[in-house]
Amino acid sequence: MKPLFACIYIPDFPVEAIVRTEPLLRKQAVAVLEGKPPLVRVVALNEKARLLGMRVGMTKLQATVFTQKRSSAVLHQRSPEHEKSAHSLLLDVSHAFTPRVEDSASDTLLLDLAGLERLYGAPVKMARALATRERSTGLMANIALAANPDAAMHAARGFSGVTVIPAGKEARRLGVLPLRILLDTLDASLGKTSTAGEREREKRLEQMLDTLESWGARDFHALALLPSQALASRLGEAGTHLQRLARGAGMRTLALCEPPPHFEEAMELESPVETLEPLTFILNRLLEQLCARLEVRALAALELHLRLQLEPRVTDEETITVQELCNSSHSVRQKTLERTLRLPVPMRDTKVFLKLLQLELAAHPPGAPITKVWILAKPAAPRSAQRGLFLSIFPEAEKLEITLARIAGIVGKQRVGMVHLRDSYRQDSFEMARFVAGPEGSNPTKYLPVPETEKAPPLALRVFRPAPQLRIRLSEGRPVHLTVMAKNPDRAVLQGQICWSAGPWRSSGDWWMKNEEESNTQKSRCPFDREEWDVALANGNGMEVGLYRIYRDLASGHWFADASYD
Secondary structure (H helix, E strand, O other), rough: OOEEEEEOOHHHHHHHHHHHHHHHHHHHEEEEOOOOOOEEEEEEEEEEHHHOOOOOOOOHHHHHHHOOOOEEEEEOOHHHHHHHHHHHHHHHHHHHHOOOOOEEEEOOOEOOOOOOOOHHHHHHHHHHHHHHHOOOOOOOOOEEEEEEEOOOOOOOOOOOEEEEEOOOOOOHHHOOOOOOHHHOOOHHHHOOOOOOOOHHHHHHHHHHHHHHHHHOOOOOHHHOOOHHHHHHHHHHHHHHHHHHHHHHOOOOOOOOOOOOOOOOEEEEEEEEEOOOOHHHHHHHHHHHHHHHHHHHHOOOEEEEEEEEEEEEOOOOOOOHHHHHOOOOOOOOOOOOEEEEEEEEEEEOOOOHHHHHHHHHHHHHOOOEEEEEEEEEEEOOOOOOOOOOOOOOOOHHHHHHHOOOOOOHHHHHHOOEEEEEEEOOOOOOOEEEEOOOOOOOOOOOOOOOOOOOOOOOOOOOOEEEOOOEEEEEEEEEEEEEEEEEEOOOOHOOOOOOEEEEEEEEEEEEEEEOOOHHHEEEOOOOOEEEEEEEEEEEOOOOOOOEEEEEEEEEEEOOOOOOEEEEEE
16 A cells, blocks of 8 residues: 555635635735734735735734725734634544544644545545545645655645645655745654744744755755755754655654544624624524534534623623732623524534524524624534335424424413423423424324223313312312302303212322422422312202312312313
């Protein structure tokens, strides 16, 4: 099996991470700023900005001049959230192509492609397939294939587009590249990260570059022709290592990494958003990026967590003393709003997610301008959608979830869901739980077995909702006459002489709920203590006209009609 490695390099990575979230900036000159005032400087540019004359290291004041020209540039603050998200997306795409991936830098990934020819074809076709996947991420990448990882890394950093270097041709193809590319990747080629500061590292590389240029070595080819012993005596082990890399002869083992299990997209807004309409465009962009990452990994979302950072208002600001203000560790608390969407089945539909978030925010508005947005997805395996030909038609889970969310926005979330019986002896004790679809192939409808031989048909109990209050006359502790108190034509039959009664049956529970205030707020959880009777009413001729269940609430002493027997 011949060794084959690929390198994915994103030029101007801070710019590309921002353009990925704002595609309209692709046709404009973009400069990325970093630092605290007054030390704000340009740290990254795209090619259009370089053509305007902008350079890395400019101050913000110098860069502002280029925003006033006809082909004006766009200045954007550096976004660590955008860069982290773009880097995670690169890792997702790379791990979907091959599980052997090295995370060399935020803008550079190395892939081991040995043995994948049967799956993707020749190296040229393999490079094109990898480039196609990278374009779908919205990032402009350079891709290079070579027989060793360092040669692929240098080719990706030195040549634009897709580059394939045949085995044995590394020195010839890399010979025209400047030495700056070789020195920039020195730490990565050694398989370690630089522990020194950025300034010390730049100073060391500049000294080495000046030394090599004074010898007449300005590209890979010139460095490869220098005497090895003389180079080692002056630059030590680093010199011989650089010459080996310039000849394209370096070989090492990749430090493999695991795919990121975290699926999160974030955006920090330049100006606060106050209404739901502009926030919808931001949520749509973040959801598209999130679903693209899930699709690359062949996953779906089972939960969505939305977090909004709100702009502090005057009423929310805390009083800060002079001592706290002088303390550098003091920071203003940021108020946030968090909402969670638990989906009935794993989904990966941007439109469904967006509609559910809109309904959720409409029911629970933020109440303050929004300055930052996070969306986190809990991944899960996607569900199988194939159905049998003879199964009954039922609504799709996505459409059903949106319908339930719309109904909940009208009647309240506590009135929408599935009825679950509580583990209690209390009559008619239930609660509303969130709707969750059953497993694939399950039959949610269950019927109780009916005996084939039954002497008498069973009685059906028809419950009164709400239970009407009664006026009962007792004789020797037993009810002998009842009358309904409310004037309701539907309950007019609930009056007359009681010709037969059975009882009482005592039931009580939830005795630990003795707090009256808590009982008023949670009626379903307050203590119950009732006395039940089964009674038969008779008309004026003494004929039985109905069989009912009544009860007395022992806490209040009132009588109620619970149900009728059919």
